[in-house]
Each structure stands twice: as C-alpha cells, then as structure tokens.
Amino acid sequence: QSVLTQPPSASGTPGQRVTISCSGSSSNIGSDFVNWYQHLPGTAPKLLIYGNNQRPSGVPDRFSGSKSGTSASLAISGLQSEDEADYYCAAWDDGLNGVVFGGGTKLTVL
Amino acid sequence: QVQLQESGPGLVKPSETLSLTCTVSGGSISPYYWTWIRQSPGKGLEWIGYIYYSGSTNYNPSLKSRVTISVDTSKNQFSLKLSSVTAADTAVYYCARVRNYYDSSDYYFYFDYWGQGTLVTVSS
Numbered sequence: 001q002s003v004l005t006q007p008p009s010a011s012g013t014p015g016q017r018v019t020i021s022c023s024g025s026s027s028n029i030g031s032d033f034v035n036w037y038q039h040l041p042g043t044a045p046k047l048l049i050y051g052n053n054q055r056p057s058g059v060p061d062r063f064s065g066s067k068s069g070t071s072a073s074l075a076i077s078g079l080q081s082e083d084e085a086d087y088y089c090a091a092w093d094d095g096l097n098g099v100v101f102g103g104g105t106k107l108t109v110l
Numbered sequence: 111q112v113q114l115q116e117s118g119p120g121l122v123k124p125s126e127t128l129s130l131t132c133t134v135s136g137g138s139i140s141p142y143y144w145t146w147i148r149q150s151p152g153k154g155l156e157w158i159g160y161i162y163y164s165g166s167t168n169y170n171p172s173l174k175s176r177v178t179i180s181v182d183t184s185k186n187q188f189s190l191k192l193s194s195v196t197a198a199d200t201a202v203y204y205c206a207r208v209r210n211y212y213d214s215s216d217y218y219f220y221f222d223y224w225g226q227g228t229l230v231t232v233s234s
Contacts, residue, residue: 002154035220037155044114044224045155045204051218088155092219098170099145099157099219 003028004089004102011108017077020105022089024070028100032092034072036065039086039104048087049074076107084109112137114205114225122199122232128192132205132225139163139186143208145221146179146190148201156201160208161188195232202227 005023012018022034036049047056049065052072064075072091076083089102118130132144145160159169161179169177173192181188192199206221 033216033218033220037221042226044226045206045221046224047220047222050209050220050222051216056222090155090157090220092217096171098159098168101155101157103154 002103003093003096003100004091006087006089006102006105008103009106009108011110012076012079013110014079014081016079017075018079018107019076020074020087020089020107022072022074022102024072024091024100026070027095028070028091028093029067029072030070031094034065034067035090036063036074037088037090039088041086045088079109081109083107112207112223114207114223116203116205116225116228118228118230120229120231122195122230123234124196124232125194128190128195128199128230128232130190130203130205130228130230132188132190134186134188134207139181139183139188143210144179144181144188145206145208147204147206147221149204149227150198150201155204158190158192158203197232200230200232202229 033051037045038048039045052067053065062078086104088104093100113135115133122128140163143160146158161167176193178191204227206224209222210219
C-alpha cells in the first residue's frame with residue numbers, strides 16, 4: 001500500500017485533457033513539494049514536474065502540475081499517443097524522513 | 111548529458127546479499143546526492159535510500175536494517191547492498207541522481223536523472 005494515493009488508471013482520446021490526482025497527508029504533500037515522473041516500462045523513469053508545478057527543460061507545456069492542501073494533480077492537455085505511460089507522484093515525508101511515492105496511474109490513450 | 115547505468119547479478123539466492131553498482135557518466139558524482147529506488151512486479155516505486163558524495167546516508171526505515179549504500183568517487187560509482195533477501199525483494203532496481211536545494215525558503219528535492227533499471231530476481 002503506497003503512502004500517496006493515485007487512481008490506478010486513467011484514459012482519454014487524442015487531443016483531450018486528462019488529470020491524474022495524488023492524495024497524501026500533512027506530513028508529505030501538505031508540507032512539501034510534489035514531483036511527478038513519467039515511466040514507460042523498460043525505460044528510465046523521467047522527471048516530468050518538480051516543485052509542484054515546475055517543468056524541467058524539454059518537457060512540453062502540455063504537462064502541468066498543481067497542489068492544494070494535501071492533494072496534487074497532474075494535467076495533460078492535447079493528449080498524444082506517446083503520453084501513454086505510467087505516472088507517479090512523489091513527495092518528501094517528514095515523518096518517514098524520506099521520499100514516498102504514489103502507486104502509479106496507468107494512462108491509456110484510446 | 112548525465113547517464114546512469116546499473117549493474118550486478120540478475121539472480122540472488124534467498125538469505126544472501128544483493129549487490130548492485132551504479133556508474134555515472136557525463137558528469138561528476140560530486141557534489142550531489144544519489145539514490146536507489148525499486149519497483150516490485152506489478153507494484154509502484156519504493157524509495158530505498160540515498161547517499162551524499164561525501165558518504166552520509168539516509169535509508170527507508172522499512173529497509174534500514176538490511177541496506178547499505180556506499181560511494182566511490184574515484185570510479186564515479188555508488189553501490190547498493192541489501193542483505194538477507196527474500197522473494198519480496200525481487201524487483202527492478204533503479205539508481206538516480208538527487209537534486210536538492212533551497213530557493214528562498216522553499217526546499218526542492220527530486221530525482222532528475224535515472225538509470226534504465228536492472229531486474230534482480232531472488233530465487234533458489
């Protein structure tokens with residue numbers, strides 16, 4: 001059971017906007033930044049969003065992140081077939097004194 | 111471009127010690143933190159621990175009694191040892207670079223470069 005809670009799956013059609021939620025607590029999301037990672041099985045996970053809503057260089061602005069209280073969201077607009085992947089949220093946890101992840105959300109582009 | 115590559119045995123017997131090495135290329139191992147993360151079959155990501163280039167460490171409490179992470183700056187490598195393994199330790203193990211810094215009063219902590227991962231199976 002992951003410390004951060006994500007829906008196991010999400011889907012959308014090309015061009016649509018999809019959001020993936022991530023729920024935590026006051027010891028993690030409520031007090032620290034949320035980061036998002038994109039993972040295609042068999043490849044290296046990729047940093048997508050850091051600091052709640054910052055995009056690393058090279059990440060399209062179709063990807064955006066937000067946080068409110070103890071929850072965070074990843075939004076993907078203009079959905080493309082290459083966005084089909086697993087998405088993980090992560091945050092520092094003050095109680096654990098370490099990093100916690102969500103269970104991951106498998107995004108399917110229909 | 112920083113690249114990370116995990117290496118080590120793909121099969122470990124129960125009760126033995128799992129040993130992996132991560133080789134960093136395209137950049138120096140200092141002055142960064144470096145981390146290990148794993149993904150068991152059908153499950154999500156689990157943070158194992160991290161090490162500073164100077165050698166200080168921090169481990170996931172759930173694995174702390176069995177984990178040792180070390181660094182060799184001369185080889186630009188860091189390593190993971192996990193003792194007394196069981197089938198539950200079967201996973202793809204990833205190494206990654208940590209970026210952590212303050213910007214005003216905000217503390218950023220994230221993993222910006224990852225290795226491709228290596229599958230370690232625990233079986234007799």
